[in-house]
Amino acid sequence: MRLQDLSAALLELDASHRLRQRATLESPQGVEIVVDGEEYLSFASNDYLGLADHPSLVRALQQGADRWGAGSGASHLLTGHSRAHHEAEEELARFVGREAALLFGSGYAANLAVITSLVGRGDAVFADKLNHASLNDGCLLSRADFQRFRHNDLDHLEQLLSASRAGTKLIAVDAVYSMDGDEAPLPALLALAERFDAWLYVDDAHGFGVLGHGRGALAEHDLSSERLIYMATLGKAAGLAGAFVAGARPLVEWLLNRGRTYVFSTAQPPALAAAVPASLRLIADGEDRRERLARLVARCRERLAGSRFSSGASRTPIQPFIIGSDARAMKLAHGLRQQGYWVPAIRPPTVPENGARLRISLSARHEPAQLDALLDAMLLLAEA
Numbered sequence: 001m002r003l004q005d006l007s008a009a010l011l012e013l014d015a016s017h018r019l020r021q022r023a024t025l026e027s028p029q030g031v032e033i034v035v036d037g038e039e040y041l042s043f044a045s046n047d048y049l050g051l052a053d054h055p056s057l058v059r060a061l062q063q064g065a066d067r068w069g070a071g072s073g074a075s076h077l078l079t080g081h082s083r084a085h086h087e088a089e090e091e092l093a094r095f096v097g098r099e100a101a102l103l104f105g106s107g108y109a110a111n112l113a114v115i116t117s118l119v120g121r122g123d124a125v126f127a128d129k130l131n132h133a134s135l136n137d138g139c140l141l142s143r144a145d146f147q148r149f150r151h152n153d154l155d156h157l158e159q160l161l162s163a164s165r166a167g168t169k170l171i172a173v174d175a176v177y178s179m180d181g182d183e184a185p186l187p188a189l190l191a192l193a194e195r196f197d198a199w200l201y202v203d204d205a206h207g208f209g210v211l212g213h214g215r216g217a218l219a220e221h222d223l224s225s226e227r228l229i230y231m232a233t234l235g236k237a238a239g240l241a242g243a244f245v246a247g248a249r250p251l252v253e254w255l256l257n258r259g260r261t262y263v264f265s266t267a268q269p270p271a272l273a274a275a276v277p278a279s280l281r282l283i284a285d286g287e288d289r290r291e292r293l294a295r296l297v298a299r300c301r302e303r304l305a306g307s308r309f310s311s312g313a314s315r316t317p318i319q320p321f322i323i324g325s326d327a328r329a330m331k332l333a334h335g336l337r338q339q340g341y342w343v344p345a346i347r348p349p350t351v352p353e354n355g356a357r358l359r360i361s362l363s364a365r366h367e368p369a370q371l372d373a374l375l376d377a378m379l380l381l382a383e384a
């Protein structure tokens with residue numbers, strides 16, 4: 001697009017309620033946030049355990065910066081790989097029970113690296129229809145045959161796998177779907193991967209820290225296999241930033257050699273890596289937080305059960321409040337904001353057409369009364 005086309009396209013986005021704008025926080029991430037001088041009760045972060053401003057993490061980052069400086073200065077394969085990164089990788093691998101792990105600057109980068117380095121022309125990727133955009137982008141970039149199966153539909157996946165003559169096959173799923181909060185049937189998916197000799201790539205961005213006593217979706221289902229590739233982000237429940245991929249050692253060695261977003265990108269600041277062990281300790285000791293969260297999830301589900309706004313499919317901290325039209329979702333989000341609640345309206349293309357929704361994201365730091373007040377306000381506005 002040329003520059004003169006952009007203004008018109010932006011106006012069109014605005015007219016169709018699809019213009020995106022950023023909220024600029026004037027407070028740390030948390031349940032109570034300040035935007036443009038106004039205080040809001042936020043149900044809008046992925047900070048599920050409420051760790052993003054935890055004093056131990058802040059201290060670990062500060063100590064990391066004191067010890068390692070500010071920037072890594074180079075990619076991992078040059079001189080950007082510090083002892084702090086190395087130890088974080090070893091702890092992460094141990095924590096999720098895999099042979100080895102590799103740190104990435106973001107989950108987006110990790111997804112691109114894994115998919116593009118394992119499959120190419122003549123291969124095939126099988127992706128759930130509701131997968132995160134970064135998985136889809138990895139599939140497109142890989143040049144492998146990109147096949148999408150209906151959401152959580154094992155029969156459809158089986159049909160596609162059995163019809164495929166591809167060399168290498170890779171099944172890619174979100175463990176917890178980011179806009180619906182429901183989960184992938186991982187044991188059955190692994191059984192299919194075994195049967196059709198495929199990799200199973202699990203993006204656990206929203207399960208790590210929450211499911212499996214914090215150790216993630218594979219721990220939740222007690223799954224182990226050399227064909228499993230595990231990815232989790234560190235910017236959500238872990239309270240930091242970045243991501244890691246964990247699996248068999250040769251897989252990690254391969255990614256280190258051929259993962260383009262790993263090879264051609266500067267390593268994340270070592271101070272961040274130095275804070276990873278502190279985050280893992282908080283997650284491991286976070287049973288109270290997870291129990292609080294589970295109680296909030298149950299309360300939210302109970303309130304929305306039977307209402308036309310909930311699919312009832314999510315037992316995770318992501319609770320969608322389905323509206324349908326973009327304009328109505330925006331109006332509702334705006335109405336809530338005027339009452340002091342920050343709940344994001346999620347519109348296409350992030351969700352399917354006519355699937356606009358408010359995405360309630362719960363944190364262990366929400367009080368039950370705060371959730372009740374939000375749901376009262378939401379239901380009142382939505383029914384009006």
Ligand SMILES: Cc1ncc(COP(=O)(O)O)c(C=O)c1O
Pocket residue numbers: 105106107108109111132134174178203205206233234235242243
């Ligand atoms: C399912 C899923 N995968 C990957 C990502 C990307 O991770 P990151 O934010 O670390 O790039 C996200 C969200 O950000 C996500 O929701």
